Amino acid sequence: MQDFAPFSLYPYDPVKPLPIIFTIIVFGLGVYHGVQTFLRYKWPRFGFMMTWASAVWMAGFITRAYSVYHPTNIPLFICQYVLILAGPPIFAAAETFILGRLYAYLPYHAPILPGRVLSTFFILGIAVEVLASNGASRIANNTGTSEDNLTARYTGISLLKTALILQAALEVLFFSLVGHLQYRCTRPGSHFPHNVKVMCYLLYITSSMMFVRCVVRVVEGFELGSCGPTSGYCGPVQQYEWFLWVFEVANITIFVAALAVFTPGKYLDRDTKRFLDQRDGITERMGPGMENMDHRPFIATVLDPFNVCALIRRKKPFPEFWLEEWPVADGSRERGNVALTTKESQKEGLMKV
Template sequence: MSDNPTTPLHSYTPYQPNKVLPIVFAVLIALSLLTHAFQNFRYRFWRVTFFVFYANMVFMTGWILRAVFSHTPLNLALYIGQTILIYAGPPIFAAAEYNILGRLMQYVPMHTPLHPDRVVIVFVYLGALVEALTGAGAGKLAKSTPGTKKYINGGTLIAISLVLQGVIECAFVSLVALIHYRCARAQMLPRNITVICITLYGTSALVLLRCVFRAIEAFTTYTHSCSGGSCGSIVMNEWYLYAFEAAPMVLYTLWLNLFHPGRFLPRNYKRYLDIDGRTERIGPGWIDERPMLLTVADPFNWQNDARGGQKYWTSPEKYTVCEDGSFALGSASNTSAAEKKQYVRRAV
């Protein structure tokens, strides 16, 4: 947008948007979306990785709008829509990691420092806050003129959301590393846990890379008016958007498609790995019988025991051994065909 009313406006962006790349990334994300949906149906893992599907939908729609906007760069509605949706996709991708971590914590409860469900809820709520700040900031940026108070406020909200998301990601990676370390120290580190931990490290690094890019862009955006070519390089050059926003998120989805958590972790949240690192059992799951008000006031149960009061994994003889193989050994599967085969074998 131009601050000089006599200067003709050719686009709501400080450059003429590329007409090909939005289509390329929309197609790549659509392919990832279909692949992930297929795997979710195959492994019946929707409850854990639904956010990946949802984020793909949001992100893909954003790039589709971007492709249309590139042909009509003076369409304000399209500019606002694509800006908000492209900004909104990555925080939703990050939310998928929280659910995956929660399932990993349920799989190795003896090495979990906190109640898995409480941790997931805290991360998801913080992620929702990031999403709300991101949406509000992107909306203000898209609907205002550079240099105005509303524009600066939008950039400020974006910057705050990015800093918060970066802090959340760092806390998330620290928690994954703690569980990874405890499993390794206890010699309970089979291939499936290693793959999940490395996957979470990698996807978090991609989210952090995007956060750094967007943070630099935000600080550049709301401290410059973008008039007379004074705007920073990131804002003035479109290729940064594709290199540090679109590409990392496409790699994120590709990584999760290649190493889908449904291949490595059980669908049943009560199924856990015994201390021998090979046997899997069906336990009672994490149970919190405290009143609702107390769970809200003390979500991590610091009043008693941070890992819950029951510690069912200390009495493995009480719980049934899974006879359909072991995810730790790579012999178990979440597919319906595997369960049907196991059912037939039991009947015989």
């Protein structure tokens, strides 16, 4: 640990060029994501999530770049801490969008309504974000030894630990859903096409990286709880800056880069009504979309995306529309599986009908 100014809010001498370097890197990745998602593959909602997350994270780095030259400025310190903490959960919400598209592409393997994967994780993520931001703000803004300051600080620590544990639990749930999808795809008689395989492996990697980040943040939260009322910082995660740059910043930057290289628009179509024929695992068909076949009220789909109520009544959670004959999708693109041209697809569809 390096020497630092006696009145610095940082427990180390911050490396001043790093916030600027990562601002440039994240800006470049954000622009690349924008070109790929908005212009090339037309995935605006995914592009919006990635752009939003990149903007929040860059704001954190820009604020930190200024804060490290003013280490006694409490508002700046709180702002950079909260913004850097807030970026990764938004990136995590973006990867749930990919899982939702996978379920729309393979509706017969979906345990949850595809269109509610993003909303479910996003709502839960917002709750986690509010807890984490509130906790971080209370911790950073109450450094005195008065009874009120100590109470607010310990409350903030409890909120932050709860938020980080919940975020780790969300990543475990997400990882489990991806594993469930792969398990269903690899059962005898099922198909695991290359484009789906690439997306599943990508989500395994990104989810694991996010989980590592959550674990380190949880350790930091428990370190804060073990500090004495006047010690401020204790434990290696808080006292050594490299934990932040390795497990938080570099780790999530690689996460963002992976989503840029293996952009989902390259492997999955933007139309949620396009699905893969369950029988041959090759032909893409145009169906009604699972959301249009689920006739429950909108609020019911939000509150019960898994349709547990139907399962309790021992009914099918979702209409099995894929068992019917649907027209072959036009303009099949090469996604790594045995893609058909438009004429071949139409001929295949006529033969099956």
